Amino acid sequence: MGYRIVVVGATGNVGREMLNILDERQFPVDDIAVLASRKSLGTECMLGNKTLKTDDLDTFDFTGWDIALFAVGSEATKKYAPKAAAAGCIVIDNSSLYRYDPDVPLIVPECNPDAIEGYAKKNIIANPNCSTAQMVVALKPLHDRAKIKRVVVSTYQSVSGTGKEAIDELWNQTKGKYVPGQEVEPKVYTKDIAFNVIPHIDVFMEDGSTKEEWKMVAETKKIIDKNIKVTATCVRVPVFVGHSEAINIEFEDFIDEEEVRDILREAPGIMVVDKREDGGYITPIECVGEFATYISRIRQDSTIENGINLWCVSDNLRKGAALNAVQIAELLGRRVLQKG
Template identity: 65%
Template sequence: MGVKVAVFGATGAVGKEMLTILAERLFPADEVYALATRKSMGVELSYGEKTLKCQDVETFDYSKVDLVLMSAGGEPSKEWAPKIARAGAIVVDNSSAWRMDPDVPLVVPEVNLDALDGVKKKGIVANPNCSTIQLVVALKPIHDRAGIKRVSCATYQSVSGAGQEGMDELWTQTKGIYVNDQPTPQKFTKQIAFNVIPHIDVFMEDGATKEEWKMTVETKKILDPKIKLFATCARVPVFVGHSIAAHLELEDELSADEARALLRESPGLMVIDKREDEGYVTPVECVGEFATFVSRIREDPTVENGLALWVVSDNLRKGAALNAVQIAEGLLNKGLLKNS
């Protein structure tokens, strides 16, 4: 018997991308099911050359699948992930609901694949925050070589990180401005078209937003609890692709040339770093790509053993759907799925 997979939240932007990537990477599934709420029953979705009809998450028999890739938000995940796990399937969840649960592995396959062995505790694996994923893929080889003491980063996050509503709002506001319509913020707190908003998720007591907190605690859980991280997360008028300007303070000296060579040989990364026009990657170039791109690698003379990086990735792919599918591949390769 082969592996049977369900995508829970299949009509959302990330759910659709999960189906696309399962097909692109030739994931060895005998059956793939698209699941969504009752209002989407019968909606047709593409899976490679096949067309899948959405089934209802409420009535689906989860005992007949080995793996559920879930992208439906925190509250549905809290309700459904334990039920699905009790039915015998492993859940790979894209929301923030389970990330900091000590009994749930938080996994980026290029960084901490062995953490998957802990999936047996609850039957759930958490997919990290989109910005955390691309950051730790770039940090891992540097930390292994030179030890990272501290990271200060600013993120420039695309509107697709807020789902289809975020993309629609940018599109509507951009069109409206050209015909003198006053932008009306709905999904975002302020106008997003032709603007930058230094506010993602809710504010916390110390003045950080929850998005900034997520990057800090998730990096510690995935990579090393001793790393100090400070982030400022901003929403920018880009449809797809997150960017991060990261400044590192290392334990040991690592030159820009050494870092460049190291990152070129590291899994999941592509280095494009020439000191000339177009010698770097922007969000436009990363769309549709599996890799996390690193550019603008420089030594930072303001701190001892300082290094600066520009890190760009497709947040719907590596920042969400691709990482989830890579986790699924890891579960399969480790024999952790029922029929693997």
């Protein structure tokens, strides 16, 4: 027996990826509804070979549906997620709206699956920020072994994390660099993204950090351990899909690079590709369409007593969003709904 699934925001990048992953992972779907705003009403989406037409989110009745995967912004989520939850449909939300609510579990299934039990307080589960999701998959098994004191992370985040308009802006600016007179002024970003990097993601906060950097701090503490100290610098780079992170970890106990490599090789959701030779590492373009979070460049940090450096790459539309949401739905099936 399968589940009755709703995908909210099905016409967007993440919504379409959710449909792809439901099909690829053979999630047991008995019935599915794809919802969008009225301007996208009737747009066709695909679930495997099945063509689906979007229904109107504004008038949809969530009664009798099991799980709703939300891939819309915080404003729409604020309006519609409580309606779905009140109707008995469990919401898995990809926006930032509920991530820091103490009554809403923030889940990465490889890291804190037991937190799923907290869903019942509001009938809502939060999906973490894309940059946090891939990082904690790598941190959790290492924290279990040697206890992490501090993390310093610099991110290299693709434009797909901003949405379709950002993808178009990078593409059009790139073409414009080669065609005189067809230059494209930045609209999505504050500066040109083509052939450039922008150390600014989300809004600035009073302490000089950006909201994206704050998210990585707060979410890592909620998912793994409130005592971990995290400092982040988040940077947008001219890559279409795939986030990369250079992560420096300081542990309470000594752990050598070989043990780190062995632990990560056995950890769920991780693929280690770490050869000390030309090309012996994974780059964003190689992770697109993959489920795994890839770890490379594992090495000791000799500047601190118990330090490790590593390189972490993942498809941000997958593990950073759609894949993690579907994995939460799978976890719900095993732990809560138990329909098969």
